[in-house]
Amino acid sequence: MNTFNEPDENAGRFLLRLxxxxxxxxxxxxxxxxxxxxxxxxxxxxxxxxAEDNRISLLPVAPQRGNIxxxxxVVLARNFVAYTLEISSDVVDPEKTINxxxxxxxxxxxxxxxxxxxRAENRRLGSAPIRTRLSDEEVARFTGQRxxxxxxxxxxxxxxxxxxxxxxxxxxxxxxxxxxxxxxxLEESGDAANYRGSEHIGKLGVEATYEINLHGTSGxxxxxxxxxxxxxxxxxxxxxTAGNDIELSIDIALQKVAEDxxxxxxxxxxxxxxxxxxxxxxxxxxxxxxxxxxxxxxSADWNMLNEVxxxxxxxxxxxxxxxxxSAYPPGSTFKPFMALAGLTxxxxxxxxxxxxxxxxxxxxxxxxxDKKGGHGAVDMYKSLVVSCxxxxxxxxxxxQIDRIASFMPQFGFGARSGIDLPGESDGVLPSPAxxxxxxxxxEQQKWYAGETISIGIGQGYNAYTPxxxxxxxxxxxxxxKRMRPYVVKAVIDNQGQRxxxxxxxxxxxxxxxxxxxxxxxxxEDVTRFGTGxxxxxxxxxxxxxxxxxAQVYSLKGGKYDKSNERMRDHSWFIAYAPAEAPTIALAVLxxxxxxxxxxxxxxxxxxxxFHLLEKRPNExxxxxxxxxxxxxxxxxxxxxxxxxxxxxxxxTGGNPSEQ
Numbered sequence: 324m325n326t327f328n329e330p331d332e333n334a335g336r337f338l339l340r341l342x343x344x345x346x347x348x349x350x351x352x353x354x355x356x357x358x359x360x361x362x363x364x365x366x367x368x369x370x371x372x373x374a375e376d377n378r379i380s381l382l383p384v385a386p387q388r389g390n391i392x393x394x395x396x397v398v399l400a401r402n403f404v405a406y407t408l409e410i411s412s413d414v415v416d417p418e419k420t421i422n423x424x425x426x427x428x429x430x431x432x433x434x435x436x437x438x439x440x441x442r443a444e445n446r447r448l449g450s451a452p453i454r455t456r457l458s459d460e461e462v463a464r465f466t467g468q469r470x471x472x473x474x475x476x477x478x479x480x481x482x483x484x485x486x487x488x489x490x491x492x493x494x495x496x497x498x499x500x501x502x503x504x505x506x507x508x509l510e511e512s513g514d515a516a517n518y519r520g521s522e523h524i525g526k527l528g529v530e531a532t533y534e535i536n537l538h539g540t541s542g543x544x545x546x547x548x549x550x551x552x553x554x555x556x557x558x559x560x561x562x563x564t565a566g567n568d569i570e571l572s573i574d575i576a577l578q579k580v581a582e583d584x585x586x587x588x589x590x591x592x593x594x595x596x597x598x599x600x601x602x603x604x605x606x607x608x609x610x611x612x613x614x615x616x617x618x619x620x621x622s623a624d625w626n627m628l629n630e631v632x633x634x635x636x637x638x639x640x641x642x643x644x645x646x647x648x649s650a651y652p653p654g655s656t657f658k659p660f661m662a663l664a665g666l667t668x669x670x671x672x673x674x675x676x677x678x679x680x681x682x683x684x685x686x687x688x689x690x691x692x693d694k695k696g697g698h699g700a701v702d703m704y705k706s707l708v709v710s711c712x713x714x715x716x717x718x719x720x721x722x723q724i725d726r727i728a729s730f731m732p733q734f735g736f737g738a739r740s741g742i743d744l745p746g747e748s749d750g751v752l753p754s755p756a757x758x759x760x761x762x763x764x765x766e767q768q769k770w771y772a773g774e775t776i777s778i779g780i781g782q783g784y785n786a787y788t789p790x791x792x793x794x795x796x797x798x799x800x801x802x803x804k805r806m807r808p809y810v811v812k813a814v815i816d817n818q819g820q821r822x823x824x825x826x827x828x829x830x831x832x833x834x835x836x837x838x839x840x841x842x843x844x845x846x847e848d849v850t851r852f853g854t855g856x857x858x859x860x861x862x863x864x865x866x867x868x869x870x871x872x873a874q875v876y877s878l879k880g881g882k883y884d885k886s887n888e889r890m891r892d893h894s895w896f897i898a899y900a901p902a903e904a905p906t907i908a909l910a911v912l913x914x915x916x917x918x919x920x921x922x923x924x925x926x927x928x929x930x931x932x933f934h935l936l937e938k939r940p941n942e943x944x945x946x947x948x949x950x951x952x953x954x955x956x957x958x959x960x961x962x963x964x965x966x967x968x969x970x971x972x973x974x975t976g977g978n979p980s981e982q
Contacts, residue, residue, distance in 0.1 A: 496528020
């Protein structure tokens with residue numbers, strides 16, 4: 324038995340255990356302190372951000388889209404605020420929710436179709452609209468019932484409005500909801516972040532070409548949320564930057580005169596300022612109402628615009644921009660450029676005459692002139708004033724296709740002009756190289772000399788857009804200087820700073836000034852004594868012009884079925900005014916309009932009258948499309964009048980008749 328003062332043999336063991344326990348406690352405290360240091364000091368910013376993300380939600384704020392105006396400040400595209408009833412993607416049974424909403428808010432079948440279509444095509448968005456543009460009464464009704472509908476809310480949204488409806492719609496374009504394909508394109512371009520709060524994007528026209536300028540920069544709203552994700556209060560707001568305004572070069576009043584002049588007819592017109600390339604009006608008929616697309620177009624409206632219930636050959640294609648996309652044979656409007664080629668390559672002199680018996684024999688085929696019996700002795704001046712086919716059959720044969728194909732590109736034929744609109748066509752400037760590329764078999768690829776004869780009067784494979792024809796006529800009016808056409812005159816930022824579009828001269832044609840002056844002399848007498856005289860009778864200004872009639876079907880000597888309007892020739896007229904210092908050059912194309920002097924020239928007269936005189940017509944000018952191009956009733960004793968007296972109908976029929 325041990326005494327009180329004797330050491331316990333287990334004491335050492337106890338001390339060891341105590342030391343180990345102390346070390347463990349110290350180590351645990353050290354690790355805890357280290358961890359606390361790591362969390363609170365070293366990675367403080369990281370975890371603070373995570374905590375803030377749980378507490379604060381960053382909501383994108385869509386910018387206000389820029390306005391579009393014409394050159395005089397008339398608003399063509401604007402924004403307005405309206406209420407939208409939206410259903411969250413978290414709602415499990417949207418059909419049930421919609422049925423309950425329909426008991427006190429009008430929801431049409433097309434609203435349901437649009438909702439499900441939008442929901443399927445835009446899965447990235449958190450909600451989809453079931454009704455847009457709610458009235459104040461409808462908003463009040465829903466507010467009283469909101470507690471019943473989790474995931475349904477009313478949002479104030481900006482909507483695009485085109486106050487002039489279908490006027491200039493192909494030029495202005497429209498916006499519509501962003502689809503998944505466009506989201507992918509935005510991600511590839513690096514612009515997706517700027518569109519997180521946006522639902523719409525430009526789809527056509529200026530709205531599409533200048534999307535980056537018009538859209539603006541998205542903002543961010545910092546909102547504190549509770550554990551359920553509901554907003555408690557707004558902490559900070561980084562406002563969006565509104566898009567830039569766009570000022571167009573067009574005059575909307577001139578545009579309206581032109582569209583009204585077409586009436587119910589199909590066709591296109593482009594009017595430019597030849598000195599700087601400004602597009603003053605750009606018409607494609609028929610047109611459409613861009614407001615149909617803003618909320619997402621309904622199936623009924625889409626089918627209507629695409630004419631799904633109409634035979635293909637009878638469709639008018641209102642969505643087609645004929646002014647810059649559709650290419651047509653130019654008919655006799657090609658002759659002034661052929662004349663310049665003949666003078667430049669010294670295949671003709673201005674006063675050199677040929678005999679026109681009313682036909683031209685080539686390769687065993689008889690190519691008919693437009694006038695039975697012919698025009699007699701014809702020089703280059705008279706060939707343009709009376710539009711003599713035989714003269715240009717012969718000239719084309721003398722020039723040959725290679726010279727024609729190398730001369731015409733300087734006017735812009737066969738290439739895109741570079742206008743700031745999407746969807747422009749190249750047109751077709753035919754050549755042996757083009758034919759080899761276009762066709763597959765060796766027989767089809769061969770160029771035949773007879774095809775060159777047709778090219779001379781603007782037929783055959785020739786096909787150009789109304790924009791290309793206006794640009795080419797503008798080049799003559801501008802004494803050989805070809806300017807780049809454009810529709811946007813200036814971009815205006817939020818501070819009111821204007822960025823004017825710089826003028827761009829594309830080229831100066833390689834033609835002697837005296838040749839251009841001679842051709843202009845003849846073109847100006849076309850509207851005084853020649854094929855365009857009736858349309859411009861009594862005009863208080865001088866102008867230059869050229870009528871053209873492009874054949875749609877080769878009749879092989881037969882006659883038209885007048886009951887079939889689609890078989891009629893296309894009607895052309897190209898012009899500039901005033902003659903001494905042109906400020907407008909234009910091309911008018913009326914599909915199946917008949918003779919150029921009968922359909923296209925009166926439209927051009929109305930447009931030029933308004934541009935120069937601000938004269939508005941009472942009604943669209945239209946003559947019988949089957950009437951013959953006639954000269955003036957009164958002539959003078961000038962050489963021009965003497966030459967022009969032979970023309971009772973001087974327009975080309977199109978593809979040369981073969982007999």
